[in-house]
Amino acid sequence: MSTYGPQIEVAVARVRAEITRLHAELFRNGLVVWTGGNVSGRVPGADLFVIKPSGVDYADLAPENMILCDLDGNVIAGTPGADRSPSSDTAAHAYVYRNMPDVGGVVHTHSTYATAWAARNEAIPCVITAMADEFGGPVPVGPFAIIGDDSIGRGIVETLTGHRSRAVLMANHGPFTIGKDARDAVKAAVMVEDVARTVQLARAGGALVAIPQESIDALFDRYQNVYGQAPQGALK
Numbered sequence: 001m002s003t004y005g006p007q008i009e010v011a012v013a014r015v016r017a018e019i020t021r022l023h024a025e026l027f028r029n030g031l032v033v034w035t036g037g038n039v040s041g042r043v044p045g046a047d048l049f050v051i052k053p054s055g056v057d058y059a060d061l062a063p064e065n066m067i068l069c070d071l072d073g074n075v076i077a078g079t080p081g082a083d084r085s086p087s088s089d090t091a092a093h094a095y096v097y098r099n100m101p102d103v104g105g106v107v108h109t110h111s112t113y114a115t116a117w118a119a120r121n122e123a124i125p126c127v128i129t130a131m132a133d134e135f136g137g138p139v140p141v142g143p144f145a146i147i148g149d150d151s152i153g154r155g156i157v158e159t160l161t162g163h164r165s166r167a168v169l170m171a172n173h174g175p176f177t178i179g180k181d182a183r184d185a186v187k188a189a190v191m192v193e194d195v196a197r198t199v200q201l202a203r204a205g206g207a208l209v210a211i212p213q214e215s216i217d218a219l220f221d222r223y224q225n226v227y228g229q230a231p232q233g234a235l236k
Helices: 006-028 090-099 112-119 129-135 151-160 182-205 213-225
Strands: 038-042 048-051 067-070 105-108 167-170 174-179
Touching: 006 038, 006 048, 006 182, 038 090, 038 182, 048 090, 067 090, 090 105, 090 151, 105 182, 112 167, 112 174, 112 182, 129 182, 129 213, 151 167, 151 174, 167 182, 174 182
Parallel strands: none
Antiparallel strands: 038 048, 038 105, 048 067, 105 174, 167 174
16 A cells, blocks of 8 residues: 555545445445445545455455455455455446546445336336435436446446436346445435335325426425535536
């Protein structure tokens, strides 16, 4: 790590700690089972990101076993965790970071309701204000892709480029979310599961009622730019 200088070393340590904490949030919010799912975070000031190791129990995750990668998904030799295999989704995360420079965090889960929509290859329609607030419209479906190379990453980028949603339902697979940082991406993962469940339950009771586009736009603008204590705006 000395080749990166002390500032980058500090940044990497902070991201390792944050990514460890955020994996616990996935578990706490019921978005993952066993060792599935992953969170990654870009290292500020460097072409690096941190991601979880593959197949490790959530209870055993720690900053020192998180894995540091470059933006091609290569593990940085000689760093803590480098003796382990990174998440099987590492190539997808790396592709997103290379092609969406404003993205600081990526999350993947197989959360139940969002994955059910993905299994149908069906976008979640924007029929509740929480969706308008958080996603600015429907949550789209991305193309089917096999794990192992950057095909999933390409599908994420193709689907979300120019789209206000920070979540995509990869067909027959499950949700991926992006954010300005890893915490923002985890929030999107929590919210996409919440709206997927609510809209599914609503549709079981009858026809869904669309929100007019102008109202969606107004809700999104208010939530992204006015709501809260220190508005940061939408992910660009």
